[in-house]
Amino acid sequence: RWLARIESPRVTLDQGRWLLTDARRMTAERLPEPVGAMSLPTDLTVGRVQDSFASPDTLSVWALPDFIGLLERSGFSAIRHRLRFQELLALPLLAGTMALVAAGFSMRATRRGGVGRMIGSGVAAGFALFVVSKVAAEFGQSGTLPAELAAWAPAGAGLMLAISLLLHLEDG
Numbered sequence: 001r002w003l004a005r006i007e008s009p010r011v012t013l014d015q016g017r018w019l020l021t022d023a024r025r026m027t028a029e030r031l032p033e034p035v036g037a038m039s040l041p042t043d044l045t046v047g048r049v050q051d052s053f054a055s056p057d058t059l060s061v062w063a064l065p066d067f068i069g070l071l072e073r074s075g076f077s078a079i080r081h082r083l084r085f086q087e088l089l090a091l092p093l094l095a096g097t098m099a100l101v102a103a104g105f106s107m108r109a110t111r112r113g114g115v116g117r118m119i120g121s122g123v124a125a126g127f128a129l130f131v132v133s134k135v136a137a138e139f140g141q142s143g144t145l146p147a148e149l150a151a152w153a154p155a156g157a158g159l160m161l162a163i164s165l166l167l168h169l170e171d172g
Contacts, residue, residue, distance in 0.1 A: 002028060006035070013049070017041050049076075056084030064088070079147065083140045086151030094133065094155040100162035101125050107169055129158045 004027045008020035018040040024032045053076070059067055064085040071078040105122030108114075133154035140150025 006038075006040075007032075013042070013044065013046060015045075016043070056081045059084075061085065061088045079143055080141055083137060083147040083150060086140075086147045087137065090151045090155045093152070093159065094129075097155050097158040097162055098126060098129065100166060101129065101158065104162055104165035104169060107166070129154065132157070 004025055006020065006023055006025050008023040010021045012019040012021075020035075020038050020040065023035045023038050025035045026032045053071065054067065056064070059081070064081055068078045068081050068085065071081060102122060105118055105125065108118055136145065136150045136154050139145040140147050145153075
């Protein structure tokens with residue numbers, strides 16, 4: 001059953017309450033009447049509002065730029081979403097880097113022996129690149145690093161190391 005409706009042009013979420021300015025109250029029996037400033041209790045917090053926004057992992061790369069703009073216009077932090085967008089853009093470079101790292105460890109002639117060490121080194125290099133990218137992402141989420149640097153630096157550094165490994169093996 002509908003009891004009443006309260007409208008306000010400006011509402012602020014304060015600690016444990018909504019602060020309404022220039023509010024109007026409407027009921028089924030009466031026309032809208034001005035109430036002025038009023039306060040309504042709530043268990044909603046700013047943190048809960050932020051947590052209710054879509055997770056960066058659930059949005060497509062095409063929807064992220066508009067959502068980032070919406071968050072920033074609303075006054076909320078878009079660091080997680082900006083980082084996810086940059087990570088998705090850097091993903092092809094990271095995949096290519098991983099392929100070059102694998103190529104660098106698989107190009108040695110197997111007749112010389114040391115196949116186990118070669119495979120172990122390749123797995124360790126791939127794992128190290130993965131760990132570095134995750135640590136950089138954590139620094140990016142905390143705001144310590146800019147999102148662009150946190151997303152692109154591990155892929156760029158890994159690419160340079162993979163190319164230098166390949167050049168060393170080919171010239172070597």
